[in-house]
Amino acid sequence: MDVGERVATRARSRFSSRLHEPRTAAILGIALGVTFSVCMVTGLLSHVAQDPTSWFPWPNRPAGLYRVTQGVHTITGFVSIPVLLAKLWVVAPKLWDWPPMKSVAHALERAALLPLVGGGLFMLFSGVANVARWYPWSFYFPAAHYVVAWVTIGAMVIHLGAKAAVVKAELFERRVAEIAPTEAEVTTTRVLAADRRAFLGGVAATAGVVFLATAGNTVTPLSDVAALAQRKPNLGPQGLPVNKSARDAGVIPTATSADYRLVIEADGTERSFTLTQLRAMPQRTAVLPIACVEGWSTSARWRGISVVELLGLEGTRRKDLRVRVESFQKGGRYNHSELRHDEVLDPDTLLALELNGEELHLDHGFPVRLIGPNRPGVDQTKWVRRVVLL
Ligand SMILES: Nc1nc2c(c(=O)[nH]1)N[C@H]1C(S)=C(S)[C@@H](COP(=O)(O)O)O[C@H]1N2
């Protein structure tokens, strides 16, 4: 026995539980594969929804699609946490595998563990921190979360490929004993199976609790038990949570000023409207959700002016239409947004003046806010000052 092997053997002997074994690891691996895959697919969709330069045409219907993708993304992310921790605990002794590399394939498989474990932990940690609005870092969260997602996906594909045979053998192939097992062997197998059931049951129960504690973010009937939800869907002025308040955005003086004018810039001409003039225009009602990237979402009834009507673009089929909507909030990444041509032409894309039957609350964007179907919350610009046809 060489020194390395002796050290490794001693380290492995500290993991005394019998649950550090392939079948438990395989079952948790499958569970994690499912939650991670759902989380990744919905995350990529949400990314595409937020990134207008993307190659993927994000549709503006159904109106609540982003609400679903982002809700599922954050819920599956949270639920993955106990499963990932359990899985890491089960396979921990394998860190001490000896020799560390048995072949090129084995070396590759082990090398992929660093981006897999590191990436997985980073994704879950940064996601949870972002939801909690805790930024113990200096990078731009969406960019970092997106890049590391691809690294993690790549590592996961390698890992799944490398482990497919083990998983198949452990879960899908009946092992026929070549020699009749002794009574002691039968007992050991039974005890192990019972331990495994109890452990996996505990992990599943924890995941269930995490699910209940987060799903209320977007599933209204569950909001009462949503201990981990940072926004309850029905809590806030006019029955809607507030992301950034008027005070935090520094817009109170401008938003409440009697001199407020909405400026419309199109084809080189500029028009401006007082609030009274805006209220006298034809109004349209639409039931649309606010769906935040943090996972919370609520549907509400909005009333206001169709952007397409305001710009006199009804009936146009132009595909090059782009409209920029600007807030009078100074600074802040979300003080403006852009509408694609299909969004401009959708009659439910509104400059809203009312929310749930009342004049917009200051924190929801008074006097005018943008609301459109299937747009990420970050793009539903509040306190609108200027609308520019590009
Ligand atoms: N001007 C401006 N508009 C904004 C934001 C902002 O920070 N500034 N935040 C956006 C985000 S992230 C969300 S989720 C929604 C939330 O709208 P609500 O506060 O009315 O619920 O507003 C959006 N509009």
Ligand SMILES: [Mo]
């Ligand atoms: Mo948001």
